[in-house]
Amino acid sequence: MEIAEITKQRIKAHLAKGMRFDGRTPMQYRPITIETGVSKKAEGSAKVRIGETEVWAGVKLGTSIPFGDSPKSGTLMVTAEFSPMASEKFERGPPSIESIELARIVDRGIRESDLIDLDKLCIKEGEKVWCVFVDIYPINDAGNLADAAALAAIVAIKTAVFPEYKNDKINFGVFTDKHLPLGEYVPFTMTFHKIGDQLIVDPTVQEGEASEAHLTISVSSSKKGEFVHAMQKAKDITMSVEEVNSIIDHAVKEFKVIQKAFEDATK
Amino acid sequence: MAYTKRFDGRKADQMREVEAKVGVVPRADGSAMFKFGDTIAIAAVYGPRHLHPQFLQDPQQGIIRCSYDMISFSVTERKRPGPARRSQEISDVTARSLEPVLLLSQFPNTVIDVFINIVQADAGTRCAGINAASLALAHAGIPMTDLVGAISVGSLGGSVVVDLTKEEEDYEEDGEKAATDIPMAFTLRDKKISLLQLDGKVKPEDLKKAIEAGRKASEAIYEIQKEALRGLK
Numbered sequence: 001m002e003i004a005e006i007t008k009q010r011i012k013a014h015l016a017k018g019m020r021f022d023g024r025t026p027m028q029y030r031p032i033t034i035e036t037g038v039s040k041k042a043e044g045s046a047k048v049r050i051g052e053t054e055v056w057a058g059v060k061l062g063t064s065i066p067f068g069d070s071p072k073s074g075t076l077m078v079t080a081e082f083s084p085m086a087s088e089k090f091e092r093g094p095p096s097i098e099s100i101e102l103a104r105i106v107d108r109g110i111r112e113s114d115l116i117d118l119d120k121l122c123i124k125e126g127e128k129v130w131c132v133f134v135d136i137y138p139i140n141d142a143g144n145l146a147d148a149a150a151l152a153a154i155v156a157i158k159t160a161v162f163p164e165y166k167n168d169k170i171n172f173g174v175f176t177d178k179h180l181p182l183g184e185y186v187p188f189t190m191t192f193h194k195i196g197d198q199l200i201v202d203p204t205v206q207e208g209e210a211s212e213a214h215l216t217i218s219v220s221s222s223k224k225g226e227f228v229h230a231m232q233k234a235k236d237i238t239m240s241v242e243e244v245n246s247i248i249d250h251a252v253k254e255f256k257v258i259q260k261a262f263e264d265a266t267k
Numbered sequence: 268m269a270y271t272k273r274f275d276g277r278k279a280d281q282m283r284e285v286e287a288k289v290g291v292v293p294r295a296d297g298s299a300m301f302k303f304g305d306t307i308a309i310a311a312v313y314g315p316r317h318l319h320p321q322f323l324q325d326p327q328q329g330i331i332r333c334s335y336d337m338i339s340f341s342v343t344e345r346k347r348p349g350p351a352r353r354s355q356e357i358s359d360v361t362a363r364s365l366e367p368v369l370l371l372s373q374f375p376n377t378v379i380d381v382f383i384n385i386v387q388a389d390a391g392t393r394c395a396g397i398n399a400a401s402l403a404l405a406h407a408g409i410p411m412t413d414l415v416g417a418i419s420v421g422s423l424g425g426s427v428v429v430d431l432t433k434e435e436e437d438y439e440e441d442g443e444k445a446a447t448d449i450p451m452a453f454t455l456r457d458k459k460i461s462l463l464q465l466d467g468k469v470k471p472e473d474l475k476k477a478i479e480a481g482r483k484a485s486e487a488i489y490e491i492q493k494e495a496l497r498g499l500k
Contacts, residue, residue, distance in 0.1 A: 038386070038387075039338075039340050039341055039386060039387045040305060040387060041340060041341055041342050041343050041387060041388065042340035043340075045340055052293045052294070054292075056338070056386065058338070058339065058340025059340070060339060060340050060344075060345035062344075062345060079339075079348055081338075081339075081348045081349070083336070083382060083384060084313070084334070084380065084382050085292060085295065085309070085311040085382035085384055086292070086294065086311075087294055088294070088295075088313050088316070092334055094349075095349075133339065133345050135338065135339040135340055135345075135348060137338050137384065139291075139292060139309065139384070140291075140292045140293055140294050140295075141294055142293065142294060172343035172344045173343035205294075
């Protein structure tokens with residue numbers, strides 16, 4: 001059920017004074033907890049909780065024929081399945097546009113940052129390469145699925161190992177201790193929501209419904225400084241250039257909370 | 268050659284380590300996790316709620332709809348996301364196994380939706396799913412006359428064993444498949460059968476033994492389910 005207009009007004013009025021219903025500051029996340037290795041059958045897997053929001057992500061490997069224009073590169077596929085388990089708002093049936101958009105945002109952050117070095121996933125040029133499947137499953141939607149999904153995906157990738165490969169085929173279920181080839185940039189994804197004139201991160205369900213526009217941004221940090229790898233503005237309210245600039249400034253400052261959760265979980 | 272010593276050293280009538288917990292999906296009206304060893308199922312219940320499309324509505328009673336699915340990385344070789352013939356059939360037999368204990372006549376024109384995700388699979392997934400769903404329905408406060416407990420019983424080369432693992436499901440003798448898998452569910456106070464499936468090749472007298480072994484195992488599941496629900500208001 002959509003929240004009442006009056007609740008939206010109260011959320012907005014509170015935010016104008018820098019306050020949120022649960023006592024957080026506008027740029028404060030709920031507690032983030034991460035478990036790794038949640039499925040013994042996956043090459044890599046993670047469960048991320050942000051407050052009561054829970055998302056699982058898993059990495060499975062397979063082999064396939066490479067694309068014609070990149071005969072030496074492995075492939076990456078990211079999917080998200082919005083199971084109606086996670087929210088009364090998700091319907092059964094084919095993937096919704098929301099789940100496709102979420103998967104594509106996560107995909108772009110991973111792909112454009114070269115988190116996985118796909119060029120090192122060649123088995124035989126032009127004939128056989130590894131394909132990396134990253135599948136995302138929200139289990140409980142208590143707001144901000146996007147950031148939880150993106151975080152679960154990168155943790156699953158970071159912890160993933162190759163299955164045994166012998167006599168030209170994968171021995172499924174037998175794992176090696178060899179990790180996926182990773183690049184130097186890790187994309188940390190945050191979504192900024194505009195409610196009235198205020199910007200917040202990590203909305204609750206109510207705040208998410210009061211949100212008028214949001215911008216998802218993937219940022220990495222390395223010796224070469226910070227880079228932005230992916231962005232997506234959603235909903236039908238415009239944002240001013242100043243607002244977007246302010247989000248970029250916030251993102252390169254605030255991503256550290258996600259980076260810390262990631263590093264603690266994958267130490 | 269008979270299957271007398273189980274691969275994982277369990278006794279014939281011994282289930283794997285079982286764990287049950289309710290409230291794992293806070294947004295749902297009711298939810299539960301149920302684990303048989305390495306098989307883990309999560310179930311969430313929404314409803315009774317408005318039923319669309321309208322022609323499915325029954326003015327005499329509510330209906331129960333189940334959606335069973337395995338997540339892509341719950342198995343060793345990636346499962347394509349989304350429903351398939353297998354999952355649709357299991358969804359249906361799951362709903363039929365739970366329906367007898369629900370007082371659906373109290374909720375005409377509505378639907379109770381049960382969503383089951385298998386997050387890690389090592390055989391017995393539909394049974395773990397039914398056990399989780401039974402708990403989730405109770406957790407949601409749906410009026411029920413009973414709980415439902417499901418267990419898969421196998422006949423391996425003529426030996427009856429409960430709660431098969433994947434390795435046991437694939438058991439062979441002389442290069443031939445020699446395992447018969449018999450998933451079954453019981454209403455737990457009434458001790459009636461609400462799910463019974465079989466695939467394999469089994470002698471009638473072994474089948475009867477298997478059903479009796481399943482009934483006994485369901486008593487243990489009943490205790491675990493009651494324990495998981497204890498303390499709820």
